[in-house]
Amino acid sequence: MFELMDGFLKNDPGSLQKDILHHVEYTVARSRFSFDDFEAYQALAHSVRDRLIERWHDTQQHFKKKDPKRLYFLSLEFLMGRSLSNSVINLGIRDQCAEALSQLGFEYEVLAEQEGDAALGNGGLARLSACQMDSLATLDYPAWGYGLRYQYGLFRQIILDGFQYEQPDYWLNFGNPWEIERVHVSYPVKFYGSVTEEVVNGKKCNVWTPGETVEAVAYDNPIPGYGTRNTINLRLWAAKPSDGYDIESYNTGDYINAIVNRQKAEIISNVLYPDDRSYQGKELRLKQQYFFVSASLQDIIRRFKDVHGNFDDFPDKVALQLNDTHPSISIAELMRVLLDEEHLGWKKSWNIVKQVFSFTTHTVLPQALEKVPVDLFQNVLPRHLQIIYDINFAFMEELKKKIGQDYSRLSRMSIVEEGAVKNIRVANLSIVCSHTVNGVSRAHYELLKTRVFKDFYELWPEKFQYKTNGVTQRRWIVVSNPSLCALISKWLGTESWIRDIDLLAHLREYASNSDLQQEWMTVKKINKMRLAEYIETMSGVKVSLDAMFDVQVKRIHEYKRQLLNILGVIHRYDCIKNMGKDERKKVVPRVCIIGGKAPPGYEIAKKIIKLCHAVAETINNDDDVGDLLKLVFIPDYNVSVAELVIPGSDLSQHISTAGHEASGTGSMKFLMNGCLLLATADGSTNEIIEEIGLENMFIFGAKINEVPALREKDSTIKAPLQFVRVVRMVRDGYFGFKDYFKSLCDSVENGKDFYLLGSDFASYLEAQAAADRAYVDKTKWSEMSILCTAASAKFSSDRTIEDYAEETWGVQPCKCPF
Numbered sequence: 001m002f003e004l005m006d007g008f009l010k011n012d013p014g015s016l017q018k019d020i021l022h023h024v025e026y027t028v029a030r031s032r033f034s035f036d037d038f039e040a041y042q043a044l045a046h047s048v049r050d051r052l053i054e055r056w057h058d059t060q061q062h063f064k065k066k067d068p069k070r071l072y073f074l075s076l077e078f079l080m081g082r083s084l085s086n087s088v089i090n091l092g093i094r095d096q097c098a099e100a101l102s103q104l105g106f107e108y109e110v111l112a113e114q115e116g117d118a119a120l121g122n123g124g125l126a127r128l129s130a131c132q133m134d135s136l137a138t139l140d141y142p143a144w145g146y147g148l149r150y151q152y153g154l155f156r157q158i159i160l161d162g163f164q165y166e167q168p169d170y171w172l173n174f175g176n177p178w179e180i181e182r183v184h185v186s187y188p189v190k191f192y193g194s195v196t197e198e199v200v201n202g203k204k205c206n207v208w209t210p211g212e213t214v215e216a217v218a219y220d221n222p223i224p225g226y227g228t229r230n231t232i233n234l235r236l237w238a239a240k241p242s243d244g245y246d247i248e249s250y251n252t253g254d255y256i257n258a259i260v261n262r263q264k265a266e267i268i269s270n271v272l273y274p275d276d277r278s279y280q281g282k283e284l285r286l287k288q289q290y291f292f293v294s295a296s297l298q299d300i301i302r303r304f305k306d307v308h309g310n311f312d313d314f315p316d317k318v319a320l321q322l323n324d325t326h327p328s329i330s331i332a333e334l335m336r337v338l339l340d341e342e343h344l345g346w347k348k349s350w351n352i353v354k355q356v357f358s359f360t361t362h363t364v365l366p367q368a369l370e371k372v373p374v375d376l377f378q379n380v381l382p383r384h385l386q387i388i389y390d391i392n393f394a395f396m397e398e399l400k401k402k403i404g405q406d407y408s409r410l411s412r413m414s415i416v417e418e419g420a421v422k423n424i425r426v427a428n429l430s431i432v433c434s435h436t437v438n439g440v441s442r443a444h445y446e447l448l449k450t451r452v453f454k455d456f457y458e459l460w461p462e463k464f465q466y467k468t469n470g471v472t473q474r475r476w477i478v479v480s481n482p483s484l485c486a487l488i489s490k491w492l493g494t495e496s497w498i499r500d501i502d503l504l505a506h507l508r509e510y511a512s513n514s515d516l517q518q519e520w521m522t523v524k525k526i527n528k529m530r531l532a533e534y535i536e537t538m539s540g541v542k543v544s545l546d547a548m549f550d551v552q553v554k555r556i557h558e559y560k561r562q563l564l565n566i567l568g569v570i571h572r573y574d575c576i577k578n579m580g581k582d583e584r585k586k587v588v589p590r591v592c593i594i595g596g597k598a599p600p601g602y603e604i605a606k607k608i609i610k611l612c613h614a615v616a617e618t619i620n621n622d623d624d625v626g627d628l629l630k631l632v633f634i635p636d637y638n639v640s641v642a643e644l645v646i647p648g649s650d651l652s653q654h655i656s657t658a659g660h661e662a663s664g665t666g667s668m669k670f671l672m673n674g675c676l677l678l679a680t681a682d683g684s685t686n687e688i689i690e691e692i693g694l695e696n697m698f699i700f701g702a703k704i705n706e707v708p709a710l711r712e713k714d715s716t717i718k719a720p721l722q723f724v725r726v727v728r729m730v731r732d733g734y735f736g737f738k739d740y741f742k743s744l745c746d747s748v749e750n751g752k753d754f755y756l757l758g759s760d761f762a763s764y765l766e767a768q769a770a771a772d773r774a775y776v777d778k779t780k781w782s783e784m785s786i787l788c789t790a791a792s793a794k795f796s797s798d799r800t801i802e803d804y805a806e807e808t809w810g811v812q813p814c815k816c817p818f
């Protein structure tokens with residue numbers, strides 16, 4: 001049935017077509033003479049999956065033979081989005097698939113749209129993991145990703161009357177062709193119970209008698225590299241009841257209840273927690289963390305032991321990367337396994353543990369640092385709590401020798417936080433037990449050293465590093481902007497930049513070439529057209545393609561300052577309304593686009609969404625303003641929507657209060673797509689400025705170091721009149737919902753304005769005006785746009801991953817021959 005070449009599936013259109021028809025009939029179980037777009041998508045996906053599996057097998061075989069040091073990337077979140085287009089591009093079979101389908105009467109692009117998003121993550125951190133997996137595969141690193149297979153991904157955002165409502169994301173309802181269920185790869189994960197001291201073989205031991213066992217079953221997701229046969233694995237764990245689960249009920253004869261109770265085990269991997277940047281020490285969250293970490297470590301140790309007789313080589317063969325503190329319980333778990341199951345003793349176990357973990361932190365907000373109440377820990381993982389206490393005791397002793405009796409510093413650095421509620425500070429545990437702590441941009445690293453982890457930096461300066469984030473050009477140019485991709489390849493005379501991103505810098509040489517400029521802007525226009533169509537379908541608003549598309553898409557949070565953007569739009573509206581006819585002729589038409597999800601419990605963020613809709617309602621229905629200004633909210637922003645929005649943007653906003661965005665990665669995707677940035681000097685923007693130059697961006701606002709002093713200042717001095725005026729418009733009910741918006745207005749006035757909207761407002765408006773002036777000069781604007789793409793090379797996740805491999809993990813590429 002399948003056409004093989006040298007034992008491999010063939011990739012010509014004819015063979016692909018046969019495979020697709022085979023899957024229509026035998027996998028999708030439809031007649032090959034009658035199937036619809038979705039069924040054709042399923043059959044295509046299965047045909048691609050077959051090819052992924054071949055490569056996956058070869059890669060794993062090769063890794064096994066070579067036994068290199070492997071990187072294990074532990075993350076509670078992976079925001080993969082759709083897989084089809086990414087896979088066919090990385091496999092190099094995009095055109096063949098399109099041809100095979102066209103002969104069957106289907107259009108490739110239409111089928112690709114049938115796929116839903118895999119949204120097993122919240123935002124920045126989760127999409128970063130996905131980009132990094134793509135780079136790890138492409139650069140041939142012997143890596144594995146480990147995470148949780150949530151039944152429900154990130155909630156869907158529904159907008160009714162301008163208010164956000166959350167709906168569950170039933171992403172598995174229509175099947176998932178990209179995963180392979182491994183019914184035989186499963187491990188028991190234990191919770192609760194008690195610890196007793198016992199004498200085993202003449203030695204005193206702590207014995208944990210758990211109270212509950214849940215089975216972790218593996219689902220493998222092949223991740224293909226681009227231009228290589230290497231295909232790595234993302235292994236996600238699903239919770240299933242173990243054979244012994246709730247055995248008591250069976251014994252008491254309550255058969256029906258016993259079956260019903262068994263389902264409770266599955267709750268662990270049911271749902272992804274939305275990120276609201278505050279940890280509340282929830283039992284289920286702790287269980288999720290331990291569940292995936294325990295299963296992953298059992299899997300990693302089994303693989304290691306298949307080849308190695310003892311643990312001496314463990315640090316030379318295993319690198320464990322902690323993606324934020326979410327998987328940090330793995331530190332205590334590895335210690336427990338080595339101590340209690342492998343009986344290596346404390347010294348040897350600790351020596352191994354401290355060599356294998358590296359930790360990357362993704363936050364600057366202290367309230368986002370994870371803390372788990374000791375009581376909760378004691379109940380769920382009593383043995384792990386003991387181990388953490390022992391680690392902390394040893395650390396405190398060592399620290400006292402170094403710094404003496406400085407009790408306030410000792411208590412700040414302790415892993416255990418004393419107080420009314422005793423907590424485990426997971427970040428402190430991670431720092432103490434990792435060989436390296438990474439920040440995600442240079443600015444973030446400076447903040448870690450001087451503020452967030454100052455005490456630790458002073459103790460162990462050599463532990464601290466940073467790897468500026470990056471995004472994959474495969475997803476963010478090749479998949480999402482095929483016309484730009486073709487144009488870049490044409491002008492560079494090669495497609496090699498898709499693997500070797502530094503080549504992109506050569507675009508600089510042609511930035512002032514009028515032919516390129518013209519072709520470049522034509523591509524932008526086509527992408528704007530696609531976006532305009534989408535906007536019209538989603539919101540019913542017709543937008544002009546001559547207008548500047550000005551976009552802010554990201555999670556809604558006060559520190560990201562979508563409110564500053566909206567107040568700026570109100571100001572623009574107010575100015576237009578007060579202009580005469582002649583003055584209006586000079587106005588640069590704008591379409592302001594905002595999109596993003598508010599955390600379900602975050603009241604102010606939800607009000608910002610409502611305000612955006614209320615203002616949009618007024619502006620978009622004002623015929624007097626017409627095409628000069630439109631405001632639209634794009635609902636349910638996700639990876640697929642981003643793939644549509646980013647290529648069609650002229651200007652994008654990254655306007656967090658300086659010192660609050662650890663890095664920001666959205667800006668890098670816009671940069672790659674030739675979109676100009678209007679931004680504060682926060683996170684990775686500082687490094688973007690270095691690459692592209694201030695003259696090609698619109699930078700405004702207080703600098704990181706100025707923020708603390710500004711917060712001290714009297715608020716009445718800070719806010720300019722224009723600011724007072726626009727806030728007053730909202731307060732007075734110009735956009736309706738007067739009472740509802742009161743608390744939102746209060747949050748930026750009356751001495752509160754913690755995120756400094758008032759004090760940055762004037763310079764924000766200046767930056768906006770500078771963007772208007774630049775947009776009028778089409779030649780200049782096209783040149784700047786080309787320079788953006790040319791300057792984006794540094795922000796490829798390929799660069800980030802190479803730096804991690806070299807400076808943090810100590811892993812080398814292991815390329816699969818063929």
Ligand code: 26V
Nearest residue numbers: 124125128273274275362440661662663664665
């Ligand atoms: C926190 C929580 C707390 C409640 C439970 C669920 C949950 C999930 C995630 C988080 C922390 C998310 C941290 C995060 O996404 N940070 C972002 O990481 C990006 C990649 O490094 C970076 O570009 C952004 O600046 C940073 O905000």
